[in-house]
Amino acid sequence: MKALSQLRAFVARLRFVPGRRRLLDEVTEELESHVELLAARYVRSGMAPDEARLAARRQIGNTTRVREEIYTINSIEWLGAVAYDVRYACRLLTKNPGFSVAAIVTLALGISATTSIFSILYSVLLKPLPYKDPERIYSAEIIVPERREQLPSLPASVQAYLAWRDARSDFSEMAALGPWECNLTGDAEPERVGGARVSANFFSFLGVSVSSGRGFNADEEQPGKERIVIISDALWHRRYGADPTLVGRSISINGEGHEVIGIASPTLLVPTGSLLHPQVPFATRVDVWTPIAATRRGLNNENWDHGVLVRLAPDGRLEAGRQQLEAIINEMARVQMPNLNPRDCPVDTDSRDLRRQDPASSAHALRCFSASAAHRLCEPRQSAPRAGGNTG
Amino acid sequence: MAKGTQSGTIDVLQGTLDLMVLTTLESMGPLHGYGIARRIEQISEATLRLNEGTVYTSLMRLQQRGWISATWGTSENNRRAKYYAITRSGRRQLTAETKNWERMAGVITRLLRTVQQS
Numbered sequence: 001m002k003a004l005s006q007l008r009a010f011v012a013r014l015r016f017v018p019g020r021r022r023l024l025d026e027v028t029e030e031l032e033s034h035v036e037l038l039a040a041r042y043v044r045s046g047m048a049p050d051e052a053r054l055a056a057r058r059q060i061g062n063t064t065r066v067r068e069e070i071y072t073i074n075s076i077e078w079l080g081a082v083a084y085d086v087r088y089a090c091r092l093l094t095k096n097p098g099f100s101v102a103a104i105v106t107l108a109l110g111i112s113a114t115t116s117i118f119s120i121l122y123s124v125l126l127k128p129l130p131y132k133d134p135e136r137i138y139s140a141e142i143i144v145p146e147r148r149e150q151l152p153s154l155p156a157s158v159q160a161y162l163a164w165r166d167a168r169s170d171f172s173e174m175a176a177l178g179p180w181e182c183n184l185t186g187d188a189e190p191e192r193v194g195g196a197r198v199s200a201n202f203f204s205f206l207g208v209s210v211s212s213g214r215g216f217n218a219d220e221e222q223p224g225k226e227r228i229v230i231i232s233d234a235l236w237h238r239r240y241g242a243d244p245t246l247v248g249r250s251i252s253i254n255g256e257g258h259e260v261i262g263i264a265s266p267t268l269l270v271p272t273g274s275l276l277h278p279q280v281p282f283a284t285r286v287d288v289w290t291p292i293a294a295t296r297r298g299l300n301n302e303n304w305d306h307g308v309l310v311r312l313a314p315d316g317r318l319e320a321g322r323q324q325l326e327a328i329i330n331e332m333a334r335v336q337m338p339n340l341n342p343r344d345c346p347v348d349t350d351s352r353d354l355r356r357q358d359p360a361s362s363a364h365a366l367r368c369f370s371a372s373a374a375h376r377l378c379e380p381r382q383s384a385p386r387a388g389g390n391t392g
Numbered sequence: 393m394a395k396g397t398q399s400g401t402i403d404v405l406q407g408t409l410d411l412m413v414l415t416t417l418e419s420m421g422p423l424h425g426y427g428i429a430r431r432i433e434q435i436s437e438a439t440l441r442l443n444e445g446t447v448y449t450s451l452m453r454l455q456q457r458g459w460i461s462a463t464w465g466t467s468e469n470n471r472r473a474k475y476y477a478i479t480r481s482g483r484r485q486l487t488a489e490t491k492n493w494e495r496m497a498g499v500i501t502r503l504l505r506t507v508q509q510s
Binding site: 009012013015016023026027029030031033034036037038040059060061062063065066069070073074 | 424425426429443444445446448449452453455456457458467468469471472473474
């Protein structure tokens with residue numbers, strides 16, 4: 001409290017320092033006026049003008065002393081010393097310009113290198129991801145222990161996602177996303193853009209808003225209702241000239257009409273690359289999102305090329321959740337592994353080996369679901385997470 | 393301490409001028425330095441010997457603390473003059489200082505009385 005009032009007093013003093021010469025002139029003026037008024041008063045009471053003036057001066061006392069005191073009140077001792085030091089430093093610098101330039105350049109380079117390294121490290125490692133509760137989000141990966149040498153980990157599949165989502169676990173929420181190649185035709189030059197099939201809750205999961213229009217509804221994951229898209233702000237500007245009437249219109253993607261229901265927020269960072277799983281083959285930019293619509297046939301021919309994001313429940317334990325999901329995928333693999341078409345496996349070099357495995361052992365194989373091995377979304381695992389993300 | 397008495401007048405006690413100026417501005421409203429000096433003279437009935445120049449040092453100190461503010465106006469002799477007015481924090485300070493002063497004066501009075509009695 002004392003320190004605070006001292007600080008306040010100091011700041012109050014500082015206020016007067018720059019104008020102290022003007023203040024001094026003003027005080028001189030005030031003192032003169034004072035003498036005049038006082039002398040006039042003495043004259044009125046019968047004194048001779050000269051005598052009155054003298055008496056007035058006597059009464060007012062030593063004006064030089066007053067001015068000196070006012071100057072002292074308004075100066076800050078060390079500030080004068082600092083000013084002197086600065087001047088001295090400047091003189092020295094100009095005396096030896098070669099050395100000065102070398103020193104200044106060294107400092108400039110050092111400072112700029114440090115700040116740029118820091119800003120990179122900050123954006124890569126320290127800055128939280130622009131999602132809701134980023135520290136509770138994990139990306140699932142599947143590890144096949146026997147295949148670990150050749151294939152450190154696999155992304156998940158829609159089937160795995162659905163099985164996980166519908167089971168009870170320590171994760172409160174899950175979202176899936178996979179690549180979708182889009183050929184835009186019709187309204188302008190045909191164009192190939194990167195897209196994503198996402199679970200309907202994708203935007204709400206990340207806590208990312210849709211800047212106009214709406215997000216996906218849960219029932220739009222059903223086959224037949226999925227002919228809708230949300231497009232990126234960048235694509236909306238680039239291809240459609242930020243046309244405000246685009247929402248609600250139909251655009252042709254891969255030869256089929258899709259209704260544009262929303263425009264994604266321009267700040268959306270799509271979790272791709274090493275943020276999600278390096279082997280989910282996303283395009284470098286993602287500009288179109290459509291709901292995942294899982295048909296039975298589609299599921300059976302499914303690729304292990306979907307990222308699954310999970311959010312740990314507030315009271316959930318990561319290891320417990322990992323084991324729950326691991327159990328589910330092991331069960332799934334035991335039942336359905338024969339249906340897994342090895343040719344659809346995203347990593348083709350391993351397909352031959354996978355085929356050779358008998359169902360029993362491969363069921364055993366898919367046991368380690370990610371979470372432990374699953375890297376935390378916000379922690380870089382192999383490379384910088386930011387470098388892996390796309391802004392949409 | 394007062395430097396003794398000469399012809400019935402006393403010097404202004406160190407540190408009390410600020411309080412006097414503040415009180416004057418509180419009771420009289422905005423005044424210039426001359427006006428303040430006159431008011432103090434009037435109240436003290438010429439028992440105080442005041443170097444009137446020191447009023448301006450006091451005014452400067454009070455401004456720095458933010459207890460008074462200054463604006464330019466015109467004086468009786470048609471010159472421009474700075475008019476000083478007490479601020480809200482100045483009023484607070486005055487209340488606090490007045491209490492302090494009364495306590496102090498009480499102590500001194502009691503002390504002097506015991507000295508006289510013994």
